[in-house]
Amino acid sequence: MFVLFTSVAAVLVAAALFAIVFFIFSESLRAIREVGWGLFSPNWYPVWELEPEFGVRTMLLNSLILTVWTSVWVWIVGLAVALYLHKYARDREKQVVLRILEYVSGVPSVVFGLFGVLILGDLFLRAGAWTAQNFLNASIVLTILTLPFMTSLTFQSIEKVPSHIVDGAVALGAKDIHVLLVELKYAAPGIVNAMLGVFNRIFGETMIVLMVAGGANVLVRSFFDPIRPLTATLGSEIGEVAVGSLHYSALFFIALLVLSGCLILNVLTNVICRRLERWVKG
Amino acid sequence: MGQGVIALRWTLRIITYAVFAIMVLTLAIIVVSGLPHFFRPGFFTEWPRRAMSEGGIFPMLIGSLMLMALVFEVSIPVGLIGTIFLSEIAPRKLSMVLQSLAATMNSVPSIVYGVFGLSFFCVRLSMGTSLISASLTLSTMSIPFFMNSAVEFLRAVPKELREGVIALGASKLQATLMVLRASRNGVLTSLILTLGRAFSETAPILVTGAVFYTTKLPVRLTDPVMTLPTSIYAIVMNLGEESQWMAKGMASLMVLITIGVYFLVQLMRRNQRE
Amino acid sequence: MKKVFLLVLVFTALVVYGQTLVIKGSNTVYPIAQLWVEEFQKMYPNLTVTLEGAGSTTGIKALFNETTDIANSSRFLKPSEIEEMHKAGRYFVPILVAYDALSVIVHPSLPIDDISIETLKKIYTGEITEWNQVDPKLPKRTIVVYSRNTASGTFETWVEKVLHGAKLSPRVQMLESSQAEIESVAKNPYAIAYTGMGYVTDKVKALKVNGVEPSVQNVIKGTYPISRPLFVFIDLSRFNNSWPMEGIVSDYLRFIVSPKGQSIVRQAGFVPAYGTGE
Numbered sequence: 001m002f003v004l005f006t007s008v009a010a011v012l013v014a015a016a017l018f019a020i021v022f023f024i025f026s027e028s029l030r031a032i033r034e035v036g037w038g039l040f041s042p043n044w045y046p047v048w049e050l051e052p053e054f055g056v057r058t059m060l061l062n063s064l065i066l067t068v069w070t071s072v073w074v075w076i077v078g079l080a081v082a083l084y085l086h087k088y089a090r091d092r093e094k095q096v097v098l099r100i101l102e103y104v105s106g107v108p109s110v111v112f113g114l115f116g117v118l119i120l121g122d123l124f125l126r127a128g129a130w131t132a133q134n135f136l137n138a139s140i141v142l143t144i145l146t147l148p149f150m151t152s153l154t155f156q157s158i159e160k161v162p163s164h165i166v167d168g169a170v171a172l173g174a175k176d177i178h179v180l181l182v183e184l185k186y187a188a189p190g191i192v193n194a195m196l197g198v199f200n201r202i203f204g205e206t207m208i209v210l211m212v213a214g215g216a217n218v219l220v221r222s223f224f225d226p227i228r229p230l231t232a233t234l235g236s237e238i239g240e241v242a243v244g245s246l247h248y249s250a251l252f253f254i255a256l257l258v259l260s261g262c263l264i265l266n267v268l269t270n271v272i273c274r275r276l277e278r279w280v281k282g
Numbered sequence: 283m284g285q286g287v288i289a290l291r292w293t294l295r296i297i298t299y300a301v302f303a304i305m306v307l308t309l310a311i312i313v314v315s316g317l318p319h320f321f322r323p324g325f326f327t328e329w330p331r332r333a334m335s336e337g338g339i340f341p342m343l344i345g346s347l348m349l350m351a352l353v354f355e356v357s358i359p360v361g362l363i364g365t366i367f368l369s370e371i372a373p374r375k376l377s378m379v380l381q382s383l384a385a386t387m388n389s390v391p392s393i394v395y396g397v398f399g400l401s402f403f404c405v406r407l408s409m410g411t412s413l414i415s416a417s418l419t420l421s422t423m424s425i426p427f428f429m430n431s432a433v434e435f436l437r438a439v440p441k442e443l444r445e446g447v448i449a450l451g452a453s454k455l456q457a458t459l460m461v462l463r464a465s466r467n468g469v470l471t472s473l474i475l476t477l478g479r480a481f482s483e484t485a486p487i488l489v490t491g492a493v494f495y496t497t498k499l500p501v502r503l504t505d506p507v508m509t510l511p512t513s514i515y516a517i518v519m520n521l522g523e524e525s526q527w528m529a530k531g532m533a534s535l536m537v538l539i540t541i542g543v544y545f546l547v548q549l550m551r552r553n554q555r556e
Numbered sequence: 557m558k559k560v561f562l563l564v565l566v567f568t569a570l571v572v573y574g575q576t577l578v579i580k581g582s583n584t585v586y587p588i589a590q591l592w593v594e595e596f597q598k599m600y601p602n603l604t605v606t607l608e609g610a611g612s613t614t615g616i617k618a619l620f621n622e623t624t625d626i627a628n629s630s631r632f633l634k635p636s637e638i639e640e641m642h643k644a645g646r647y648f649v650p651i652l653v654a655y656d657a658l659s660v661i662v663h664p665s666l667p668i669d670d671i672s673i674e675t676l677k678k679i680y681t682g683e684i685t686e687w688n689q690v691d692p693k694l695p696k697r698t699i700v701v702y703s704r705n706t707a708s709g710t711f712e713t714w715v716e717k718v719l720h721g722a723k724l725s726p727r728v729q730m731l732e733s734s735q736a737e738i739e740s741v742a743k744n745p746y747a748i749a750y751t752g753m754g755y756v757t758d759k760v761k762a763l764k765v766n767g768v769e770p771s772v773q774n775v776i777k778g779t780y781p782i783s784r785p786l787f788v789f790i791d792l793s794r795f796n797n798s799w800p801m802e803g804i805v806s807d808y809l810r811f812i813v814s815p816k817g818q819s820i821v822r823q824a825g826f827v828p829a830y831g832t833g834e
Contacts, residue, residue, distance in 0.1 A: 014380060017390075019402075020395075023398055023402060043723075045723050045724075047712075048715075049636060077297060081298045088294065099544075101305065103540065107309070107540050108482030108540070110484040110512075111536055113515070115311070118518065121743075125744065130700055144308055201389075204392075206391065206392065207515065211518060216727050226729050228730075231391065234393055237705075237707070238400060239400075239488065239614070240610050240613060240617070243405050243621060251397070252401075258394055259391075266385075266386050266389055520583075522739060523739065
């Protein structure tokens with residue numbers, strides 16, 4: 001009886017994921033059928049009566065470029081900080097830095113959005129950018145948002161490397177840098193997990209890009225260009241569209257893209273990390 | 283040895299200190315720019331007036347609290363039961379599958395939940411833009427998050443405890459209750475973190491339950507609600523200079539609450555270790 | 557934990573016997589509506605009113621979805637909407653409440669005072685991208701072009717009257733509200749945007765269009781080329797297909813066209829449709 005009761009709850013949870021995927025897919029079917037390959041044109045003009053266009057290509061590319069650019073920085077800086085905390089930091093330094101990072105990780109993204117619009121925006125204008133809300137602004141705010149996640153996960157992965165591995169390497173007379181490389185090798189699954197998690201998070205982030213990335217649908221060419229990533233368009237227009245219209249369906253197509261991207265990344269992460277674990281264990 | 287490593291150490295140190303400084307600076311700027319507004323008379327007790335350029339944030343506070351309370355009522359019981367199933371009852375293979383499903387749900391962007399909530403709760407189930415739609419959407423997000431976090435704590439309870447109790451004649455139910463008691467610190471931590479996340483999320487409630495301005499507190503589940511995060515968004519994007527102080531004040535408040543919550547969690551973690 | 561449960565139960569159990577009036581729609585009309593609601597609330601203290609101003613299109617959609625009582629709109633219905641309305645058996649009627657001039661705004665420091673519709677069209681479709689192409693005396697700087705987003709009636713009016721249906725250049729930045737446009741232009745010396753006249757303040761400069769100033773007189777005379785009526789729409793099919801003679805919607809409508817309601821229109825910076833009796 002008790003067993004049955006609890007299993008219902010678990011089934012609900014499993015059902016929810018499938019429900020979400022199914023729903024989003026079914027609502028986007030209309031757009032897929034009616035617009036077809038036009039969905040991948042570069043222009044997004046959903047409300048023109050005569051010749052509306054529903055192309056997501058520019059938005060998709062912008063989303064990807066922003067994500068890749070920001071992720072690389074977060075990976076590098078996050079790894080650097082995690083390494084420092086693991087190898088060179090004193091206990092107190094570790095405590096303080098980790099705590100602050102944890103605080104930052106809990107801050108709502110809308111608050112960072114406010115920071116980007118009101119505070120960074122002004123700085124950008126003073127620096128001569130032609131628009132306050134732009135690619136670089138979004139990138140900076142996204143970095144602050146995801147750095148704690150990257151750092152703490154990487155740090156934990158490196159710390160979890162069994163000490164006998166490290167001791168063994170030192171005993172064999174390896175130089176400092178080689179020991180480091182050994183540690184990194186063992187922590188690799190965790191680190192790669194963190195890296196892909198960051199990528200996922202940035203790709204799916206909505207509030208910050210909605211507020212800070214600017215609202216123009218141009219393919220980014222300079223850091224100060226405003227862009228409109230997929231999630232920003234979704235967040236901005238979904239509340240304002242007629243249920244059941246082609247525009248509505250096209251927005252669901254965007255949601256489908258975002259969801260698929262995230263699910264694919266998930267699968268990829270699992271596969272890669274499992275491979276890495278096998279390689280690490282030899 | 284020597285030069286290379288020292289250079290590495292200093293580079294890493296500088297990067298770490300720079301990151302630390304930026305984080306502290308960011309938090310400080312946000313908190314300080316809004317803190318003075320706490321002392322405006324009526325900031326916490328009045329309604330916003332004149333396009334949010336005067337008055338206070340009372341309805342947003344209540345709205346956020348009500349939303350959190352509803353999310354708490356829905357997601358904690360379901361989440362707890364689901365976690366128990368995952369950790370205690372399900373055979374290993376099933377449990378791994380379910381857990382990775384929950385982990386996957388955790389990584390789905392919040393706007394996708396918002397879009398789903400809009401089309402499912404608001405439209406299909408005709409709940410409209412309301413407290414109930416928003417809280418159900420948030421609960422759908424929060425349950426996997428809670429489960430992911432809490433299951434580790436339940437699993438950490440040593441097998442011996444369960445086996446011992448059952449050997450003494452306890453039923454599965456009683457054994458489970460024991461496990462819960464043993465891991466209650468961790469479960470409480472997960473609960474606090476889950477609620478903290480529900481408190482901060484914006485995108486899902488922006489499209490399912492929140493409105494920009496309403497004149498009365500939501501008293502029925504079908505009423506729309508004003509919350510702290512959605513109002514911050516609305517003020518920053520829609521209103522002028524004269525109203526930004528209210529957004530800054532709310533942002534400051536949210537950061538302070540976040541810091542408070544995580545501070546609490548850190549204390550609990552330290553207690554648990556001892 | 558129990559306390560929280562109880563509190564919430566109390567909250568959710570309280571059913572207040574009062575009505576709710578839901579108003580959604582135009583961002584341009586929003587400041588007027590906000591003041592209307594505040595006044596109206598004083599007359600009917602038991603009433604709950606919710607107000608949103610995401611854009612005219614959202615208001616009309618909400619009228620279709622039956623998620624609003626009143627839709628503010630800065631444009632008339634589109635032909636597709638009229639068709640949909642007939643198919644759905646609805647009966648939307650407009651109530652004229654005010655007139656508005658779509659003001660073209662730039663930073664006060666930009667040395668330009670007048671602009672033609674032709675030039676505006678070229679700027680917004682991307683044919684012209686730098687200020688010195690508008691007037692050789694102006695600096696050679698990129699024009700930072702802002703627009704309202706697609707939910708907006710202001711946007712629709714602009715597309716109709718200035719762009720003549722042409723598509724906006726992708727470099728144009730879409731903003732969520734008229735106030736955001738004012739703020740962006742006030743901060744950027746090379747920006748251009750358009751808003752309802754009620755939003756214009758000293759922070760920006762409103763240009764003359766084709767030599768005509770966007771003033772109240774010129775709107776009334778009809779000489780300003782980008783002026784438009786502001787509406788409030790209701791769905792008569794909810795009131796037996798005839799004018800609602802009583803009820804909260806009826807009272808609200810009577811209020812907004814009354815001299816007091818109209819003086820609020822003037823207060824918000826727009827042109828009252830019915831005069832204020834002053």
